[in-house]
Amino acid sequence: VQQYEIAVLPGDGIGNEVVPEALRVLDVVSAKYGFEVGYRHFDWSCQTYLSTGAMMPDDGLDRLRDHHAILLGAVGWPGVPDHLSLWGLLLPIRRAFDQYVNLRPVRLLPGVTPPVRDKQPGDIDFWVVRENTEGEYSQLGGRQGEGTETELVLQTAAFTRRGTDRIMRYAFELARDLDKPHVTSATKSNGIFHSMPYWDERFAAISAEYPDVRVDQDHIDILCARFVMSPERFDVVVASNLFGDILSDLGPGVTGTIGVAPSGNINPERIYPSTFEPVHGSAPDIAGRGVANPVGQIWSAAMMLDHLGQPEAATDVVRAIEQVLGDQSAPRTPDLGGGAGTEDLGKAIADAL
């Protein structure tokens, strides 16, 4: 039997509540499809930071390396500045393991009422492909004149040919496999003087390699407006690290699925483990009450199965999620307008398998 070793990092807050539900579902679906999933648990979190001064041990990355994938809950907690917790755990993992693709589906789900009007499941169904290792997320820069009236802070974004080309190629390859081979580039070449004209240049160059794929591009300001006004026009959207971050929250915002959206931080060459995590955060406001919606975590586990080479199991998990969400008599957590708990919803999805 095929065996997978998964590093499990629940992290902070509701991460600890939703991760067990994903493992529950993984146990059921692996038995059904005849493979085995083993877990190694890591309790690195903001608590670790508060007691040790670091989010993970010095050899943390080495200890994660020899897993088939990483399943992550959420990172961040009041009392630890976000840029310390994230640059201490989440972002180093993305970079050390060259997870240069951040992949997020934007999909209208049955049983979820979106904030936009007149849309049905099927109308909105696309992917945001976000560059995940360079660009605007950078530690390049610094401060001059600290504490004075002439204080100046510089922040430098870095775009490499290699980094730009490979994320675009990933987007085109993904688009090719879809019903509608169509890629939209998120740019801002009218305002961001150096990096975004370069982004456009590479988009033109790479799109020439894929004459079968329809392309267009929008500046990020109007693109965000179009996500709301005409989300049905998108199939694959490729974006820089920052723009992709924005679009992959906005998209689920439009479909009403921000609490249940998944993401993959993917190393497509499979040289390093990829990380799968829900889009939502650690939600300190509801943490500890057992009412968090586990669907984002479970859907992330489904994306992980797909990446591991178990596409049928992955599709089955997504089907089970859609079945339970679409069934008004199934348990619903408070964010979905019901009174059920995290476990109830997790069990219902496991049962649907």
Add this chain to the structure above:
Amino acid sequence: VQQYEIAVLPGDGIGNEVVPEALRVLDVVSAKYGFEVGYRHFDWSCQTYLSTGAMMPDDGLDRLRDHHAILLGAVGWPGVPDHLSLWGLLLPIRRAFDQYVNLRPVRLLPGVTPPVRDKQPGDIDFWVVRENTEGEYSQLGGRQGEGTETELVLQTAAFTRRGTDRIMRYAFELARDLDKPHVTSATKSNGIFHSMPYWDERFAAISAEYPDVRVDQDHIDILCARFVMSPERFDVVVASNLFGDILSDLGPGVTGTIGVAPSGNINPERIYPSTFEPVHGSAPDIAGRGVANPVGQIWSAAMMLDHLGQPEAATDVVRAIEQVLGDQSAPRTPDLGGGAGTEDLGKAIADAL
């Protein structure tokens, strides 16, 4: 009588069609309120660029300087790369005249069906206050290894204490005058390592000067999602140049008013002229057909009147716009679902005054 000299720059495309309607309305409202508006026309545009190699003459900025305000249509045309047209005209004006505030209303209007459900006029009514002279819009940076596999492009954003503090103070002063003194800061301090933690630091410092104003902050990704999911929660949103650009298109996208939204590029100290322009662009797809909606340009003229010290006239113009838009029997341009032309709608608004 009070006299105002306005520099009028229709620019490209539909700018040439909607600006005359704004002047029509200005003529009517100035007569009604007993002041005079004189116009000096400048035909600088992408055509100028194509024939002279520059968007404006060398002494262009000097020729604009001695006006009370600038009324601008739209800049940009196919064949001239956006970053050249905009950095050749629009952006130098913003900077040379220290128009450090970009102010844009987000308001649900009568007669306009927004893409979001269950919202009525009055539910969504807030301001985006965007820093307009520094930050991510910068010419700092460049390229190394051009044309090679190791090509690298750097783009540096610059945040100064002075620039950051003054835009925040403007937002707080604006909020103080509103029913609900409430400012939301757009940040991304969890991902953008140097500049955004600094932004938060200054927001904390400046908000301490305004204990009467309620404050909160959101990372730009979730903030964009909240613009769609709960736009009624906002009153004043303060943002950096790039984030403000995104939010001030997304906001009108949510209210269905992207074709009619106005903006002011304001030098609050009135040392230099301020520029007023619609949010929409030059719209090459419909230019020359006389069907562009002139409301954004007319509303921009209303913001100009307010800035010039004619708040009653300004309010009256906005009232006339709302009256005409809310009247189903009034002329409606194609974007509003009707068959009327630019002039018809402009005249209807002038008549309503």
